[in-house]
Each structure stands twice: as structure tokens, then as C-alpha cells.
Amino acid sequence: MGLSWDDLAAASLARQFPDDPGTVAERVRAIGDLQTQTARSAFIGLGARFPGVTHAEITAAYDAGEIVRGSTIRGTVHTATPEAYTVLAEATRVGQHQRWARVLGISDAQIADLWVSIEDYAREWRTPDELRAHVDAWLARHAPASLDAAAAGPGRYLGFAHGALVRRPASGDRWEGQGKPVYGTFDRTGPVTLADVVRLHLRAHGPSSRQDVAWWAGVPLKAVEEGLAGLDVVEQDGPDGRAYVDLPDAPPPRDLPGVRLLPEFDAVLCGYDSKARDRFATSEHHRRLWNESNGMLLPPLLVDGRITGFWRAAGTARRRPLEITWFARTRRPRKAELDEPVAALESALGITVTEVALSREAT
Template identity: 50%
Template structure:
């Protein structure tokens, strides 16, 4: 019998919302545990983080009680890292996952960067190595990396004619996957100016060896990426894995073919084949209310045409603002995305406004007690107000 959208949702929720166990016992803000934060992030997978607060909110929604101090300490200790990778986005991940995302980004970005840089006498590997060497000792700003990229190409490949005077060209200064970013001022959860360091220089020999192994073996990279996606976000179709990774369908198909004997296959409600690992956890429901960050994995790990496993198409069109490519922060009720929410105010003292969609269950005010406490702890805020209203727009 084909899987339903509810079947797919239950299976994915078991991966994205693991049951709380002794792996992550309660800690206090005075005793942060970077390793335990990293254990949780390793279990649920990379969090899309071009909005710096997203990992804080996403982790809090999955393990209520984790604190801003704990997550910040994990960043500072390099137990978790943030970098520009995959589809040109930003992700927070464990160092082990970042080594893989780095190599996947090299595969996915090779063609567009080659078209833009127009190299003649050198190659992309040399360009990327030069950028990493420039950022090995000190954090570099995007402007400094952009200038270094232009100067390096001018010196080492003077016959090239790179198109670097636009946003895409600027991104190539830091977006090849080999760098990790940190705030130059302010907190890890703030949208402050970033500095970039070479991941291999910061994370050491074990990281470098893992990354080098992936970079030197494109098939192994694609194979590991497929297994990461199925373990953290599955079940998944070939389109889901390609969307998340930025790799083409051909590379994903070859990886799935190599692994086919060790994977389960089911037909989904859209008649696509959905792949899963044999040791996947049993499906689960997630009752009540969760406040998720923009670009949460419940949406952004899945091909857009298949996101109805978590949200009705008419509601998805509201959450995803097509005119600017931005997402509203989703409200999850009983495992479905049924609205959106936002913080109101400035400074430490805030309130929360929640909007739920028509023809969905109105969440009860008491259901927000734990989510608001989790949000306050993770963002180090004093949340003293809640407004709940039905969406009235078109």
C-alpha cells in the first residue's frame, strides 16, 4: 500500500523530534554542556541558519530547556559550527557533518563558480585553497575575502575574466564550504557582521582528514550525503535529497542505486519512490504546540512539491513569501504547520504574536506555556505577553 502524507510526516517527526532520554539530561545555564548540544544536533542534522537565531529556536523546539548559554558555549567550543554551504545557504552542524557539507558544496558549486570565475591558467581547487589559507590565522570579513579572491586571480590567472562585481561574485569569496563563520561582535544568536576562518585550521587534523577523504571521492561524498539525509530527515525521494544538497538528480540516483540493497523503498502519495534506512525509528506523533524557526527542516529538507506532508498547499503559500524568498516562522500544532509567529518588541523583554490559519485547530493558550518557556531560555529573553489570532488575509 502506498504511503500517505501522514505516514511520511510521522516517520520524519520521529527523526526530527527524538524522544528525550538520558543522552540530554537537564543542564543549567551555569553549567553549559557543549557536547550534549552537539549530540542533539548530530541526531537531528544540520539546521539552516542564515537567520542566526534559527539554531537556538530549532533546538529549543526539540529539546525544551536547552539554554542560550549552552548553545553559545557549543559554538565557542567548536562542538557545533556555522558555515556557508550546500545551496548557497548557511547551516549550523557538527564538525563531522560540516566536513561532509564542505565536500558536497564543492561538488554542487563547481559548475556555477567555474562559469563565473572563468579560470584559464589555474583551477577551482587552487582558488579555494588560497581562500582557506588567507583565513587560516585570523577571521576575515566577506569584503576582505572578496578582495583577496579578485587579487589572487589577477595575480595567478591574469588572462581570466571573472565576473565578480555582483552579489554572486561576492559570495564566491566565502561560499565554497571550506570556511566556518563566527560573529565579530555580539552574540551567536544575533545578526551581526560575520568573520570567516578556515575550517581545517580551526577544527584540526581529524576534521581535515575526513574532509579530504570526501573531497577526493565524489561517489563516497554522495553516498554519505544520502545516508545523512535519510537518517535525519527521511523517508526521502530523490527530489528531496537533491533539493537539500544542491547536487543534481543524476548524482543522487547513482548514490541511491549503489545503496539500494541496504535501503527500504515505498511508493509515496505523489507516486515517487521514498527511501528509508532499515534501522529507522518507528513513526511518532508530536502533540501540542511548538514554535519553529524560519527555514526549519520540516520544510527546507524537503522538495517544495512534497512539503504537504507537514503543511496544506494553501497554507504553504502564506508561509513562503514568494516575492522575497523568505519564510515566516512556522507554528506547529499536533505535528502540522498551521500558522506562524513572531517576536514583538526590542531588547530582552518581548512578547509573542501567534497567527493560526482558518480551518485549523486553534491552539489553547495553556499549550503555549512550555513553548514560550523554551523560547525564552534558548534566546535569553523575558517573554511577558502572548497574542493569538486567526489569519484573515488572502
């Protein structure tokens, strides 16, 4: 008998909403990684999963290097433990080397040499402008015809988007802000393989199709197959005609009653192929949440383990209102259910919610 979307959701919820293991680093380790190009997403995501975790605790974990943040898989920004970040860096190397070589019109060997040069240069914290200047100087010596490509489009991000650097706020302690970052070389915790990449995904997000793993990691299906060949996995048919694989020691599925306020780019969506996210959201709701023109996602509202709306707490003030919108023909969140998720948001972001407004959106 095959898996239904509900089966897949319950299995994923067991990994993304586990029992509380203790410290911030242990919590991040348990859920695998958080997509955090919106810097506050790490704070909101941890608060939604572990109500009561504080802004100060998360900040301290970043400051101590117990969790790290940088540009890795798919060129996006992720937060993870150093061990998981090492795996993400390997996925980035596999998925991005040839892409960057094509962008610049140089060989894969040259891009590897350039990345080593960037890592050597970033042994001290560097600004994006300093990294761009270093890349330009390297190209001027080794591939001057590529200078124009490095100055436009994705080439502008080459200096810090290859998985071997981590970033921190240049201003010091505002890890949840979108202020200017500085970048430093990440010291990997050890060698990893493609099997480790697939294992990390399945442990955090499974069961998954091969397309899910490839999309999440930003690697070709051939690399996913190579990783699976090094793992002991179980396989079942899924509701969309794809085969779904999982680790044999996966935790039992769980329900998730109640309301959670999730961050932009949360794993319940971004852990999976963008064409097959039905385990948590209908296609109609997914289109409403995801702006394909700019790649931005509205922060999802999770009700009883399904995404049924979105929320906003706009601005950067320490005191701000909260607006929650639920989609028509979904369950309306009860006001009494909002006390815990609002308190979790306040604790994790270090803010005070001055009022809560509920509204329905027709879809």
C-alpha cells in the same frame, strides 16, 4: 501499499523530534543540521525540539567548536556538528564547483585552485571584505576577465560560500545575532562520499524522494543516484507518484501532540523539495509562509505535527511581545498549550516574553 503524507510526516517527526540525547552537540548530531542564515534559528530550533536548552549552553557549544556554522549546501548557512559539516562541505563541493566556474567564466580546475587559495588565506579569521580582496587579487593574477563577475551578483559571496569555511560573530558572543561575521578555514574530520551525503539526509529527514535529497543537498539527481548506489535502502511509493527511499534501521514513526514554535527555514520544510512539502503543510499554507520573491520564510507554528500558522517576536530587545497567528480551518492553539513552547523560546533565546497575542488569519 504506498506511503501517505501522514506516514511521511510521522517518520520524519521521529528523526527531527527525538528523545533528548544530552548535550547540545549530541542534540544537533541527532537531528542532522539546522539551516541558520537567520542566526537565531539554531537557538529556536533546538529550543523547540529540546525544551529547557539554554542560550548559554548553545553559545558555549559554538564557542567550543562542538557545533559550527557556515555557508554550505545551496549556498545557505547551516549549523551542524563538525562530522556532519564535513558531509555538507562535500555536498557543496559537488553541487557548487561548476556553478561558480560558470559565474566567473573559468574552468572547474581553476575554481578548485581558487578555493584552496581561500582556505590557505583563512587559516586566520578573516572579514568578508578581506576575503573579497583576496579573491580579487587571485583573479587579477589568474583570470582578470572574471573580476567584473566577482564584483556583482552571487560573485560577491564567492570568498565564503563554498563549504570549506566556518563563521563566527566578529563581536564575540552574540551567536544569535545578525552582526558582522568573520570566517576561518574548517578542518574536515575525514574523507566522505556521496553515500555519506545521502545517508545524512535520510537519517535526519527521511523517507525522501530523490528530488528531496537533490534539493536539500543542492546536487544533481545523478549525484543522488550515485550516493544511493553505495547504500542499503528500502523503497516505497509515495503519495505524489514519486518513489521514497529510507534507511533500513530508521526509527519507528511518532506523533507530536501539542504546540511548537519553529524557526525560519526549519527542517520540516527546508529538508524537502520546495514543490513537495505536503507532509507538514498544505500548498496554500506553504505559499503564505514562503515569500518566493526574496526567499524568506515566516517562523512556522507546529500544532499536532502540522504547520498551521506562524509567529513573531519582533526586535532584539531582551523583553518583547509574542504574536501567534493560526490559519483559518485549522485547530486553534489553546492558551494552556503555549506555556511550554513560550518557556522554551525564552530559555533558548535568553529573552522574556512580556505578552502573548493569539489571532486567526483567513487563508
